[in-house]
Amino acid sequence: MKKILPWILKALAAGLAALLLLNIWCYFYFNVPVHYTNETGATEYKWESGKFYRKGTEGFAFGRTNNDGFTNLSDYEPGQEIEILLMGSSHMEGMNVPQEDNAANLLNLLFEGEKYVYNIGTSGHTLIYCLSNLEAALDTYEPGEYVVIETRDLAFSQEELEALVSGTVEPIPSRTGGLVELLQKLPYLRLIYTKYFNDDGRDGADADGSGPSTIDSQALDKLTAQALSRAAESCREHGVQLILVYDPTVYADSQGRGYTQTETEDLERFTACCEASGIAFVDLTESFLQGYEQQHKLPYGFLNTRPGMGHLNSWGHELFAGAVFQTINELEG
Numbered sequence: 001m002k003k004i005l006p007w008i009l010k011a012l013a014a015g016l017a018a019l020l021l022l023n024i025w026c027y028f029y030f031n032v033p034v035h036y037t038n039e040t041g042a043t044e045y046k047w048e049s050g051k052f053y054r055k056g057t058e059g060f061a062f063g064r065t066n067n068d069g070f071t072n073l074s075d076y077e078p079g080q081e082i083e084i085l086l087m088g089s090s091h092m093e094g095m096n097v098p099q100e101d102n103a104a105n106l107l108n109l110l111f112e113g114e115k116y117v118y119n120i121g122t123s124g125h126t127l128i129y130c131l132s133n134l135e136a137a138l139d140t141y142e143p144g145e146y147v148v149i150e151t152r153d154l155a156f157s158q159e160e161l162e163a164l165v166s167g168t169v170e171p172i173p174s175r176t177g178g179l180v181e182l183l184q185k186l187p188y189l190r191l192i193y194t195k196y197f198n199d200d201g202r203d204g205a206d207a208d209g210s211g212p213s214t215i216d217s218q219a220l221d222k223l224t225a226q227a228l229s230r231a232a233e234s235c236r237e238h239g240v241q242l243i244l245v246y247d248p249t250v251y252a253d254s255q256g257r258g259y260t261q262t263e264t265e266d267l268e269r270f271t272a273c274c275e276a277s278g279i280a281f282v283d284l285t286e287s288f289l290q291g292y293e294q295q296h297k298l299p300y301g302f303l304n305t306r307p308g309m310g311h312l313n314s315w316g317h318e319l320f321a322g323a324v325f326q327t328i329n330e331l332e333g
Helices: 004-027 103-111 127-141 158-166 178-184 187-196 217-237 264-277 285-295 314-331
Strands: 035-037 045-047 052-055 061-064 084-087 117-119 146-151 241-246 280-283
Touching: 004 187, 084 103, 084 127, 103 117, 103 314, 127 146, 127 158, 127 217, 146 314, 158 217, 178 187, 217 241, 217 264, 241 314, 264 280, 280 314, 285 314
Parallel strands: 084 117, 084 146, 146 241, 241 280
Antiparallel strands: 035 045, 052 061
């Protein structure tokens, strides 16, 4: 027993020292703030305010959340003038690219002070969640001219759309408080959890929509029309124009030619519903494919990931910002 106890103490000390060193290393490799339920309802949750973050799993980006818990370069002051509110998933959140390369910042540079873009893009916030949170986002930030919502997918199941229309979308929980929150503040444990246990994709690239499990085209047409019509009406009541931007994944075939996996029926349904509701729909497919064919660049992926997979990269953010800028200029004549 006299020999075992010192050995156990040495093992514990060695383990704690290793954990400390691993967390120091992860602080500069993968360090994500804790997120808390967003009481305004503008998003399901928001990150800790004013916190350093670092992601080396996709790209080598780092930055700091603003005082509002989002990835804007500037702090937010309640009541400040916002012309364009940007919503979307982790692709708009942009933690995998330098903050100055985020689409929101690029748009602010393009508008040269004429319009201010404020970004509340958040991991896990697919189009279903963004539309579910839209009314609260409009009430909270009171944009003056536009709401731009990014979506990586156009195919949603009947169950998802029914939940959106009925107002019963399942919330994204924030697991905070006590030991759980303490463990989340340890970067190495957060990395292990994200890599091996986090199957919902909210700390990784937001997965494409699950798509209809049982296809009922008429039901999907009706539900999509209802959801988009309601969103457009809400925007009109707040005096803003809704713009939806589709940023599909680009793949390369065996001959090196670029293509997307967008289903024609889904695109036609979405386009028709947007047109009927007065929503400006921006499809980045052609822009992404031209970029690949002419400049041999893919809008998704990084040097340390599979080509074309994962999150929107700096090139993708540039194409996104350029398309939105052009669309708004065309809308304004």
